[in-house]
Amino acid sequence: MTQPIYLVGARGCGKTTVGVALAQALGCNFVDTDHYLLDNTKMSVADIVAKEGWEGFRRRESGALQSVTAPGTVIATGGGMVLAESNRQFMREHGVVIYLRAPAQILASRLEAFPEEGQRPTLTGRPITDEIVEVLAAREALYNQAAHHVVDATRPPAEIVEAVLAVLHTARAS
Ligand SMILES: Nc1ncnc2c1ncn2[C@@H]1O[C@H](COP(=O)(O)OP(=O)(O)O)[C@@H](O)[C@H]1O
Ligand SMILES: O=C(O)C1=C[C@@H](OP(=O)(O)O)[C@@H](O)[C@H](O)C1
Numbered sequence: 001m002t003q004p005i006y007l008v009g010a011r012g013c014g015k016t017t018v019g020v021a022l023a024q025a026l027g028c029n030f031v032d033t034d035h036y037l038l039d040n041t042k043m044s045v046a047d048i049v050a051k052e053g054w055e056g057f058r059r060r061e062s063g064a065l066q067s068v069t070a071p072g073t074v075i076a077t078g079g080g081m082v083l084a085e086s087n088r089q090f091m092r093e094h095g096v097v098i099y100l101r102a103p104a105q106i107l108a109s110r111l112e113a114f115p116e117e118g119q120r121p122t123l124t125g126r127p128i129t130d131e132i133v134e135v136l137a138a139r140e141a142l143y144n145q146a147a148h149h150v151v152d153a154t155r156p157p158a159e160i161v162e163a164v165l166a167v168l169h170t171a172r173a174s
């Protein structure tokens with residue numbers, strides 16, 4: 001595997017969790033664009049948004065996407081990475097993009113169990129379930145546009161990793 005693999009999808013679909021395990025299975029590097037920002041700015045997502053607004057955060061995460069892109073790397077993006085057309089195009093051109101798809105109900109139950117407020121400040125000011133329904137409706141088409149492959153992310157992480165490996169294997173063989 002030399003091309004980077006980008007994981008996209010809504011908050012709670014498992015980009016970070018699956019990304020770590022996938023990189024381990026492939027024996028390659030793992031990087032998360034939010035962790036990259038935290039390391040480089042010493043600020044959480046919530047800190048950046050409080051200081052610079054979502055616009056500032058979006059600018060920084062687009063820069064992070066370009067900085068972390070390297071061969072042999074699994075890249076977990078933030079849920080809003082696909083909002084910019086330039087990011088969708090960049091990912092499609094530079095690697096293999098996998099959409100980890102799960103319905104709003106499942107995402108909401110994961111996020112309610114582990115909200116991680118520093119990582120996921122509110123996007124709409126609404127309760128988690130309402131927010132995820134709204135955000136998914138607005139972004140589903142963008143995740144599909146960005147993705148080369150869509151994988152069911154409702155299963156346990158180890159099974160999702162197997163499904164991603166199968167998709168990559170099939171794509172290489174064709
Ligand atoms: N396939 C899964 N099944 C059950 N829980 C999961 C799964 N993937 C992730 N989680 C849990 O959901 C929460 C969000 O996962 P995370 O990997 O941070 O998602 P993302 O990076 O897409 O926002 C974490 O608490 C994680 O343990
Ligand atoms: O959906 C979003 O707009 C966001 C998702 C978060 O990442 P995860 O998808 O890893 O939670 C993080 O980048 C930020 O809070 C914005």
Ligand SMILES: [Mg+2]
Nearest residue numbers: 015016076077
């Ligand atoms: Mg994440």
